Amino acid sequence: MSLKVSLLLDGQLAAHEVKDALDETTADPGLRDRYTVYRLVGDALRGNSTPDDGYSIRIFDRIRREGMRIESGYDPLADNR
């Protein structure tokens, strides 16, 4: 299954395989871990060796905390706040 995680990360799965692979990955802490570590390896090879010390978790927390929704009329490229 870790091979599928690698292919999911690289967009190498057929469209009909993506949802199942995503579901399996997110349901299994070991596979989720592999997804983040494979990404970490790639980032480190490009010169950024930082650990993922909760950066993404804080983003998800903020989305949940602020009750974010996808907004049909919102264009983030036009947002100049």
Place this chain on the structure above:
Amino acid sequence: MQTADQDSELVRLAQAGNAKAFEALVVKYQRRIARHVARYVRHSGDVEDVVQDVFIRAYRGLASFRGDSAFFSWLYRIATNAALSHLKRDPGDLLLGDDAPEERAEAFEPGVSDAENPERTLMAKQIADTIQRALTRLQPELAEALMLYEVEGKPYAEIAGILDIPIGTVRTRIYRAREFIAKRLEPVLGSQRSQRW
């Protein structure tokens, strides 16, 4: 699947309300976006705020992403806007007078501040050292495939052409290289597991 649309199915799922698909995209691109933001913004804490803002804007605006460009290109443009918006609100964070913003961005490590958290800095160094050591022990054909993909940015099909191997072999070589390195990183990363996705 082509490189330009390699995220298209994850984006489609996220647009349909699948939060895990969006999280997978965040995990995938957070460091690259942070590095881009760091070209504009001075303080690492502010960089993290801006990066959060980028993904918040992207999430809210997923419906407006039509797939005319790659998802990362869209995210990159949102990041530029968000960084410039931040500088309008806080001009003191501008990198004026910094004659080497590219080098600064190259050295930037999201969430890592040398002065504030030497433990994180040490861990980042341990990760880099472990990966370097693992690369030297990796079978050359596996290392070659991984480097062509991750560092050179070559798509799988092009790697298959360069190495004169089937694309299925590219897939397994890249996977086996990652797995080899991941196993050697486990002792370094073990304590962090609860903080990751």
